[in-house]
Amino acid sequence: MKSSPNNHILIPPEPVDFDPTTTPTGTYKAGKKRDDNLARILDAAEEIFVARGFKGASIQSIADAAGLPKANIHYYYKNKTTLYQSVLSKLINLWNTQFNEIKAEDDPATALDGFIREKVRISFTHPNTSKLFAMEVISGAPNLQVYMRTDLRRWVKDRAHVIQSWIEQDKMPATDPVQLIFLIWSSTQHYADFETQVLSIMNKSRYDARTQKKAADFLSDTILRGCGLRPLSAKT
Numbered sequence: 001m002k003s004s005p006n007n008h009i010l011i012p013p014e015p016v017d018f019d020p021t022t023t024p025t026g027t028y029k030a031g032k033k034r035d036d037n038l039a040r041i042l043d044a045a046e047e048i049f050v051a052r053g054f055k056g057a058s059i060q061s062i063a064d065a066a067g068l069p070k071a072n073i074h075y076y077y078k079n080k081t082t083l084y085q086s087v088l089s090k091l092i093n094l095w096n097t098q099f100n101e102i103k104a105e106d107d108p109a110t111a112l113d114g115f116i117r118e119k120v121r122i123s124f125t126h127p128n129t130s131k132l133f134a135m136e137v138i139s140g141a142p143n144l145q146v147y148m149r150t151d152l153r154r155w156v157k158d159r160a161h162v163i164q165s166w167i168e169q170d171k172m173p174a175t176d177p178v179q180l181i182f183l184i185w186s187s188t189q190h191y192a193d194f195e196t197q198v199l200s201i202m203n204k205s206r207y208d209a210r211t212q213k214k215a216a217d218f219l220s221d222t223i224l225r226g227c228g229l230r231p232l233s234a235k236t
Contacts, residue, residue, distance in 0.1 A: 040066045041073060045087050050128045053135065054084055085143055088136065091129040092147070094122055104165040108172045109229040112184075113220045119188035120216040124207050130192035156181055173228035180227065187219055 044066035048057045059080055063070040077083040098118035102111045123130055136144055160177035167174050191198055191207075199205065221231040 037068065037072060038076060040068060041076065041083070042087055042090055045083050046091075046128050046132060049084060049087060050131045050135070054080075054139075057084075059083075087132065088143055091126075091133055094126060094129055095119075095133075099159055102159065102162050104162055104169070106162075106166075108163070108166040108227075109224055109232060112224060112227070112229070113232050116184055116188060116220045116223060117216045119184060120191065120212060120219060123188055123190075123192035124212040124215075127192035127195050130189045131195075134189070134193045175227055180223075184223065187223070191215055 041062065045057075045062045048062050048065055051057075052061070057080065059073050060070050062083070063073050066073070073083070077086065099111070099115040102115075136142075141148060156178060159181060163172075163175075163177035163180065166172050167177075195207075199207070202211070204211065217233065221233055224231045
C-alpha cells in the first residue's frame with residue numbers, strides 16, 4: 001500500500017500479477033469497453049466471493065455472473081488469486097475516505113458525524129464490500145496482512161493523533177481515540193455484515209433510504225453524546 005504524505009489517503013496498489021497496461025495476452029487498448037468489462041468482472045467477482053468464499057468461487061462462476069466468456073476473465077486476470085486481490089483493492093478504496101482529511105482545527109462533532117454517516121451509507125449501498133472484508137479478516141487476512149500492519153495501522157495512528165489534538169484543545173472530553181475508531185467501524189459495518197439478521201428483525205426484505213437515515217441519525221447522535229459532544233441534530 002502507498003500512503004500520500006500530505007493527506008494520508010490509502011492507495012492500495014494493484015496486485016503484483018496485474019499490470020494496468022497489460023494483460024496475460026498482451027497490451028490492451030484502453031476504452032469504454034475495457035472499463036465496462038472490468039467493472040462487470042469486479043462486481044460479479046465480489047458477489048461470488050461473498051456467496052461462496054475464495055475456495056468455493058471459480059473463474060467460470062464469476063464469468064457466468066458477469067455474463068462474459070471465461071476467456072475474458074483470463075484476458076485481464078492471470079488467476080483467481082489475482083482477481084480476488086483486485087476486488088480487495090477496490091473495496092479498500094471505498095472506505096475511510098471521509099476521515100482522511102480531518103485536521104486539528106476542525107470541529108470534532110462535524111468531522112465525526114460525517115465519518116459515521118459515510119460509513120453507514122457504504123454499508124447500505126455496498127454491503128458485499130464489508131462482508132468480503134469481514135470474511136478475509138476472519139480467515140486470518142492472508143491477503144491483507146501487510147496492508148493492516150503498515151498503511152492501516154499508520155492511518156489509525158494519524159487519525160487518533162488528530163482526535164487527541166481535539167481533546168488537548170478542549171474541543172471534546174478525553175476519550176480513547178483508537179477505541180472510538182473501532183466503535184465507529186463496528187457499529188456502522190454491522191448493517192452490512194449482519195444484513196440478513198437486521199432485515200429479519202425489522203421485518204423488511206431490503207434496506208431503503210428511510211432505514212439508512214434512521215440508522216445514521218441514531219449512531220451519530222449516540223456516539224457523539226457518548227463522546228461528550230453535542231449532536232448536530234441538537235444544534236439545528
